[in-house]
Amino acid sequence: xxxxxxxxxxxHAGQTVxxxxxxxxxxxxxxxxxxVLRDRAGLAQVVAxxxxxxxxxxxxxxxxxxxxxxxxAAPGGVEVxxxxxxxxxxxAQPPPFDLYRPELAAALPTLLDHAPVALRxxxxxxxxxxxxxxxxxxxxxxxxxxxxxxxTPKLVASATESGANVFGIDYFGRPAYLAQSPQFYKQMMVxxxxxxxxVGPVFRAEPHDTVRHLAQYTSLDAELGFITDHREVMxxxxxxxxxxxxxxxxxxxxxxxxxxxxxxxxxxxxxxxxLAPAHERWLGEWAVREYGSELLFVTGYPMVKRPFYTxxxxxxPGYSNSFDLxxxxxxxxxxxxxxxxxxxxxxxxxxxxxxxxxAYLQAFRHGMPPHxxxxxxxxxFVARLxxxxxxxxxxxxxxxLHRLSP
Amino acid sequence: xxxxxxxxxxxHAGQTVxxxxxxxxxxxxxxxxxxVLRDRAGLAQVVAxxxxxxxxxxxxxxxxxxxxxxxxAAPGGVEVxxxxxxxxxxxAQPPPFDLYRPELAAALPTLLDHAPVALRxxxxxxxxxxxxxxxxxxxxxxxxxxxxxxxTPKLVASATESGANVFGIDYFGRPAYLAQSPQFYKQMMVxxxxxxxxVGPVFRAEPHDTVRHLAQYTSLDAELGFITDHREVMxxxxxxxxxxxxxxxxxxxxxxxxxxxxxxxxxxxxxxxxLAPAHERWLGEWAVREYGSELLFVTGYPMVKRPFYTxxxxxxPGYSNSFDLxxxxxxxxxxxxxxxxxxxxxxxxxxxxxxxxxAYLQAFRHGMPPHxxxxxxxxxFVARLxxxxxxxxxxxxxxxLHRLSP
Numbered sequence: 001x002x003x004x005x006x007x008x009x010x011x012h013a014g015q016t017v018x019x020x021x022x023x024x025x026x027x028x029x030x031x032x033x034x035x036v037l038r039d040r041a042g043l044a045q046v047v048a049x050x051x052x053x054x055x056x057x058x059x060x061x062x063x064x065x066x067x068x069x070x071x072x073a074a075p076g077g078v079e080v081x082x083x084x085x086x087x088x089x090x091x092a093q094p095p096p097f098d099l100y101r102p103e104l105a106a107a108l109p110t111l112l113d114h115a116p117v118a119l120r121x122x123x124x125x126x127x128x129x130x131x132x133x134x135x136x137x138x139x140x141x142x143x144x145x146x147x148x149x150x151x152t153p154k155l156v157a158s159a160t161e162s163g164a165n166v167f168g169i170d171y172f173g174r175p176a177y178l179a180q181s182p183q184f185y186k187q188m189m190v191x192x193x194x195x196x197x198x199v200g201p202v203f204r205a206e207p208h209d210t211v212r213h214l215a216q217y218t219s220l221d222a223e224l225g226f227i228t229d230h231r232e233v234m235x236x237x238x239x240x241x242x243x244x245x246x247x248x249x250x251x252x253x254x255x256x257x258x259x260x261x262x263x264x265x266x267x268x269x270x271x272x273x274x275l276a277p278a279h280e281r282w283l284g285e286w287a288v289r290e291y292g293s294e295l296l297f298v299t300g301y302p303m304v305k306r307p308f309y310t311x312x313x314x315x316x317p318g319y320s321n322s323f324d325l326x327x328x329x330x331x332x333x334x335x336x337x338x339x340x341x342x343x344x345x346x347x348x349x350x351x352x353x354x355x356x357x358x359a360y361l362q363a364f365r366h367g368m369p370p371h372x373x374x375x376x377x378x379x380x381f382v383a384r385l386x387x388x389x390x391x392x393x394x395x396x397x398x399x400x401l402h403r404l405s406p
Numbered sequence: 407x408x409x410x411x412x413x414x415x416x417x418h419a420g421q422t423v424x425x426x427x428x429x430x431x432x433x434x435x436x437x438x439x440x441x442v443l444r445d446r447a448g449l450a451q452v453v454a455x456x457x458x459x460x461x462x463x464x465x466x467x468x469x470x471x472x473x474x475x476x477x478x479a480a481p482g483g484v485e486v487x488x489x490x491x492x493x494x495x496x497x498a499q500p501p502p503f504d505l506y507r508p509e510l511a512a513a514l515p516t517l518l519d520h521a522p523v524a525l526r527x528x529x530x531x532x533x534x535x536x537x538x539x540x541x542x543x544x545x546x547x548x549x550x551x552x553x554x555x556x557x558t559p560k561l562v563a564s565a566t567e568s569g570a571n572v573f574g575i576d577y578f579g580r581p582a583y584l585a586q587s588p589q590f591y592k593q594m595m596v597x598x599x600x601x602x603x604x605v606g607p608v609f610r611a612e613p614h615d616t617v618r619h620l621a622q623y624t625s626l627d628a629e630l631g632f633i634t635d636h637r638e639v640m641x642x643x644x645x646x647x648x649x650x651x652x653x654x655x656x657x658x659x660x661x662x663x664x665x666x667x668x669x670x671x672x673x674x675x676x677x678x679x680x681l682a683p684a685h686e687r688w689l690g691e692w693a694v695r696e697y698g699s700e701l702l703f704v705t706g707y708p709m710v711k712r713p714f715y716t717x718x719x720x721x722x723p724g725y726s727n728s729f730d731l732x733x734x735x736x737x738x739x740x741x742x743x744x745x746x747x748x749x750x751x752x753x754x755x756x757x758x759x760x761x762x763x764x765a766y767l768q769a770f771r772h773g774m775p776p777h778x779x780x781x782x783x784x785x786x787f788v789a790r791l792x793x794x795x796x797x798x799x800x801x802x803x804x805x806x807l808h809r810l811s812p
Contacts, residue, residue, distance in 0.1 A: 001632045001776075020632045022773055040552070040600040059773035089747055092773035116594040116769040125598050132555045146446070149538045151624045151784070153803045154560070154607050155573075157810040167561075169575045169584070171621075172611065172807055178575070185803065188522040188812070192531050194446040200606065201560050205578065215577075218557045226407045226426050341495055359812025363522040367428055367465035367498035370407075378557070397559045397591065404563040404582055406594070406765025 003063070006037065006044035009078040012068040019044055019064045019080065020088070022120070023056045025100035035085070036075075036100065037064060038122075045071075045079040056085060058099070059092035059117070108392060115397055115406050128396060131382045134244040135199060138220050138376070141243030145236065147195040147222060152185035154178055154201065158356035165205045167215075178203035181375065186223040187309070187338060188363040190371045197222040199378075207401065211390040214379060215399040223373030230311070230321040230337040233372040234258070234297055237325055237333055240376075241295065248385060250294060257287055258297035261319065273302045277330070284329025299323045301336075308348045311337035311372070321372070327384050335374025340364065409469070412443065412450035415484040418474040425450055425470045425486065426494070428526070429462050431506035441491070442481075442506065443470060444526070451477075451485040462491060464505065465498035465523070514798060521803055521812050534802060537788045540650040541605060544626050544782075547649030551642065553601040553628060558591035560584060560607065564762035571611045573621075584609035587781065592629040593715070593744060594769040596777045603628040605784075613807065617796040620785060621805040629779030636717070636727040636743040639778040640664070640703055643731055643739055646782075647701065654791060656700060663693055664703035667725065679708045683736070690735025705729040707742075714754045717743035717778070727778070733790050741780025746770065 003020040004012060021039035033050035036043050046064050056062055066083035095117045097106040104111060104121050111118040119125060139149070159166040159177045167178040182198045189196045198221045206213040222240070227233060234256070242252040265271060267286065268279055275283070275298065287296035300319040303312055313319040322336030339345055342364040349357060382394040392398040397406055409426040410418060427445035434440075439456035442449050452470050462468055472489030501523045503512040510517060510527050517524040525531060545555070565572040565583045573584040588604045595602040604627045612619040628646070633639060640662070648658040671677055673692065674685055681689070681704065693702035706725040709718055719725040728742030745751055748770040755763060788800040798804040803812055 001634050001638070003632065020775070061773045061775045088775055089770075089773050090749060093771045095772050114768065116597060116765060117772045119595075119598045128556075128598075129554060135555060136549070143542070148535060149541060150534075150802060151607065153622060153805055155609070155622055155805050155810065167575055167577070169573055171573070171810060172613070174810075176810055189525075189802070191522060192525045192534075201557065203561070207578075216559060216561055226409065228407050232407070342499075343496060359522060362520065362812070364495075365499045366501050366523045367467045367495050369426070369467045369494055396556060396595070399559055399561050401578055404561065404577060404580075406768070 005041035006039050007041040007076070009044055009068050009080070010076055013070050013078050015068055016065065017068050017080065019046075021062070023058050023060045023062060023092070025058060026053050026056070028053065035064075035083075037062070037080075038120075043075055043122075045074040046083050046085075047071075047079055047081050048083050048085070052083075052085065055091065056087060057091050058094060059120075060090075061088040061092075062086060063088060108390065112392060112398065112403065113406070119396065127382065127386055127388070127394065130248070130386065131378060131394060133247070134382060134385070135218075135220065135378060137243035137246055138199070138240055139197070141240045142195075142197045142222055142236075145195065145239065147197045147224070148193040150182075150186070150189050150193075150196045150198050151200065152179070152182045152189075152198060154203070165207070167203050167205045180204055181219060182221050183307075183309075183375075184360045186221050186373060187368075187371065188360065190223050190225040190373075191363045191366075191368050194225040194369070195223075209401050211392075212380065213400070214391055214395060215401070217380075217391070217395070218378040220376040220378055221373065222375075223371060225369040225371040227337065227370055227372050229370075230299065230323055230335070230372050233335050233337065233374060234299075234323055234325075237297075237335060237374055241325070241327075241333070244381070245385070250385070252295060253291070253293050256295045256297055256325070257291040257293050258299050258323070259283070261298055261300045261302065264298055274305045275324075275331075280326055280331060281329035284326050287326070294328050296326045297323050298326060306336065309338045309345070311339055325374075327381070330380075330384055332381050332384055333374050333376045335372065337370065337372035340368045340370050411447035412445050413447040413482070415450055415474050415486070416482055419476050419484050421474055422471065423474050423486065425452075427468070429464050429466045429468060429498070431464060432459050432462070434459065441470075441489075443468070443486075444528075449481055449528075451480040452489050452491070453477075453485055453487050454489050454491070458489075458491065461497065462493060463497050464500060465526075466496075467494040467498075468492060469494060514796065518798060518804060518809065519812070525802065533788065533792055533794070533800065536654070536792065537784060537800060539653070540788060540791070541624075541626065541784060543649035543652055544605070544646055545603070547646045548601075548603045548628055548642075551601065551645065553603045553630070554599040556588075556592070556595050556599075556602045556604050557606065558585070558588045558595075558604060560609070571613070573609050573611045586610055587625060588627050589713075589715075589781075590766045592627050592779060593774075593777065594766065596629050596631040596779075597769045597772075597774050600631040600775070601629075615807050617798075618786065619806070620797055620801060621807070623786075623797070623801070624784040626782040626784055627779065628781075629777060631775040631777040633743065633776055633778050635776075636705065636729055636741070636778050639741050639743065639780060640705075640729055640731075643703075643741060643780055647731070647733075647739070650787070651791070656791070658701060659697070659699050662701045662703055662731070663697040663699050664705050664729070665689070667704055667706045667708065670704055680711045681730075681737075686732055686737060687735040690732050693732070700734050702732045703729050704732060712742065715744045715751070717745055731780075733787070736786075736790055738787050738790055739780050739782045741778065743776065743778035746774045746776050 024036040024038035035046040066080040069081040325333035430442040430444035434456040441452040472486040475487040731739035
C-alpha cells in the first residue's frame with residue numbers, strides 16, 4: 001500500500017500525498033472540519049468541509065489523499081488539504097472511552113477489559129514502545145558481551161525451584177508444571193555456551209492480588225561462567241541496565257554504588273534477614289543523597305533468604321555472594337554467584353530427594369565453572385521507569401488471580 | 407577472571423597467557439602429554455608431561471597458565487607450553503559418551519537424557535548457535551522494517567483458535583489453556599503498532615510421536631497492517647528469511663518464485679485440497695530445476711484448509727490470499743492476508759458462540775486495517791537448514807508425548 005507516514009508530511013509540503021491510519025478525532029466547526037489521523041508514527045491534521053467527515057467516525061480506518069499544505073497551526077507545521085477520504089473498513093463503533101483525550105477517562109479494569117482498543121491511546125502505546133526498546137537494550141548489551149540467546153522449556157516435571165505457587169498442568173495424562181523461572185536451564189547452558197540469556201514468559205500462581213504481582217510476566221535472565229565472584233555479574237548488570245535505560249534520561253553511573261546488607265542494616269538501625277519495602281525506599285533516597293544515583297546495589301544478603309544454589313560469602317558466615325539492584329528504591333534485579341561444585345549441591349540439598357534434580361546435578365557432576373547470573377522482570381522495570389502504579393499497566397494483556405482475558 | 411579465549415592464542419605468541427575452559431581431551435604418549443582445552447570460542451592444545459595431566463579427567467574445568475608457543479601442528483598454529491594447571495572444580499565424572507569424537511556415538515534418547523552434557527559437543531553447540539543467529543536475523547530484518555516486538559499471554563481462557571490438542575491448566579480453580587499461537591494477539595496489536603512480531607513458546611498437546619512435532623516450540627510470528635494483499639506479506643517473509651539465512655550459504659532470490667496452488671495441482675496432476683509431503687518435495691525439486699531456488703512460495707491455498715480468519719482470493723471462489731513457503735521441499739512458513747472487517751468475522755464464525763471471541767472481535771468492531779502475517783517454527787527451520795532428521799535435535803531440551811525432562 002503506497003502511503004507516507006504522518007511524520008513525513010513536512011518533507012512533502014506542496015505535493016499530493018496519501019496517508020493511512022485511524023480517525024483519531026474529528027472537530028466539526030461551522031464552516032470547516034478537522035480530521036486528526038493517527039498512524040504508527042504519530043498524528044496528522046486533515047482539513048475538509050464538515051459534511052465530508054460525517055461518514056468516518058473515530059477509529060475508522062481510512063486512506064486520505066490530498067495536498068500537504070504548510071500551516072504553522074497544524075501539528076508538524078503541515079496539514080493535508082483538499083482531501084479524498086476512503087474508508088478501508090466499515091465505520092467503526094465508538095470505543096467506550098475517548099482515545100483522543102490526553103488521559104483515558106476510565107478505571108483500570110475497564111481499560112484492561114478493552115485492551116485491544118485502550119492500547120491505541122498514544123500514552124499507552126508509547127509506554128509499550130519504551131518496554132520493547134528496553135528489551136532490545138538488554139539484548140544488545142549482552143550480544144556485545146558474547147552472550148547467546150536460548151529458549152528453554154516452560155513445561156517441567158517438578159516444582160523444584162521454589163516449590164510454592166506453581167501452575168499444574170495435565171501433560172498427556174501425567175502431572176507437569178509451568179516453569180517459574182529458567183534458572184536451572186540457564187545454569188546448565190553455562191556449561192555449553194559460558195554466557196547465555198533468555199527473554200521469555202515465567203508463570204507464578206500468585207494467590208495475592210497486589211499491584212506488583214502477575215501470573216505471567218516476562219523475565220529477562222542472564223548467566224555467565226568463569227567469574228571470580230558476584231562482582232563480575234554486577235558489572236554485566238550495569239552494562240545491561242545502561243542499555244535498557246539508554247535514551248530515557250536516567251543516568252547510570254560508570255560504577256553503580258553498592259552497600260553490603262550488613263552495613264545497610266546498620267544504617268537502617270534494623271536487624272532483620274531481609275529488606276522490607278520501606279527499607280528499600282529509604283536506601284534509594286540515601287543513594288541519591290550520598291552518590292547522586294537512582295541505582296544502588298545491595299550485596300551479601302543472608303543465606304537464609306536466598307535460594308539453595310546461592311554461593312556463600314567467603315570468610316563471612318551467614319552472608320552470601322548475592323545482590324539486588326534497587327532502582328528508585330525498589331528491587332528490579334536479583335542475582336549473585338551460584339554454587340558450582342557437585343559436592344556443594346549435594347550438601348545444599350541435604351535431606352531432599354535428589355531425583356527431581358537429576359538433570360540439573362548432571363551438569364555439575366560433569367564439570368561446571370564458577371558462575372553467576374541475574375533476573376530482571378520487564379513489567380516491574382518499566383513500572384519503575386515510567387512511574388506506573390500497577391504492573392498491569394506495563395503488560396499488554398495482564399494475567400492475575402481474577403483476569404484471564406483478553 | 408583474567409583469561410584469553412582459545413582463538414586469541416595466535417595474537418599472544420611468545421607471551422605468558424591464561425586460558426580457562428573444560429578438559430576436552432587428553433592424549434598421553436610415552437614422554438609427552440596433550441590436553442585439549444575447550445572454551446566458548448573453540449579448542450586449544452596444551453603440552454605437558456603426562457603425569458601433570460593425570461589429575462584432570464575430561465570435562466573438568468581448569469585454568470591453564472603457560473607460554474603461547476608457535477607449533478604449526480597445533481590447532482591455530484599456537485599451543486600452550488610449560489603450563490600450570492589448576493582445577494576450578496572437583497575432577498569431573500566421565501560423560502556417558504566421548505565429547506571429543508567428531509560424532510557423538512549414542513542414540514538420540516541417550517543424548518536427550520544427557521542433554522546438559524551432550525550439548526557441549528562442538529557439533530551440537532554449533533547447531534544451536536546457528537539457531538540463535540537465525541532468531542537474531544529474524545529480529546534484525548523486522549526491526550529494520552519498523553516492527554515492534556511484543557510479548558503476549560500464554561495462558562488463555564478458551565481453546566478458540568484450532569480447538570484440538572490444547573494443554574489444559576488449573577488456573578486458580580478454573581480451566582485455562584496454554585496458547586497454541588499468538589495469532590489473535592498479534593492481530594489485535596496491529597491495531598496499536600501496525601507492525602508487530604513475537605518470538606515465544608507455543609504449546610501443542612500433540613498425541614503423535616513424529617520427527618516433526620514437539621509439545622513446545624519457539625514460534626517466530628509477525629503481522630502487519632495497511633497491506634493491499636498477501637503479496638506484501640510475502641515480501642516481508644523474503645526479507646526475514648534472507649536475514650535468517652545470512653551467512654549460511656543458502657541463496658535467497660531477490661524475489662522468491664511463487665506458484666498458485668491450482669497451478670501446482672495441475673503440475674502434480676493431482677486434485678486435493680492440500681499438499682501432501684510428497685507434493686511438497688516434488689515442488690521443491692521443481693523450483694530448483696525451474697528457478698534455481700531452494701525456496702518456493704505456494705499461494706492461494708483452498709479456503710477449506712485454512713483457518714477462519716483467512717482472507718478469500720478476490721474473484722476466485724474457494725481459494726484464499728494465503729501462502730506457504732517451502733524450503734528444500736518442506737513448509738517452513740505459513741501466512742496470508744486476514745479478514746479485517748467486523749462483519750466478515752461474524753460471517754466466518756457463523757453458528758459458533760461468539761463469547762470466547764469477544765476480545766478479538768473488539769479490535770475489528772473498532773476499526774482494523776487490511777493486514778496479514780506469518781509464522782515460522784524455529785526448530786523446523788533449523789532442521790531444514792542443517793539437515794537434522796528430527797526436530798528434537800534442534801531443540802535444547804525437547805518436550806514430547808513421552809519426554810518432560812531434562
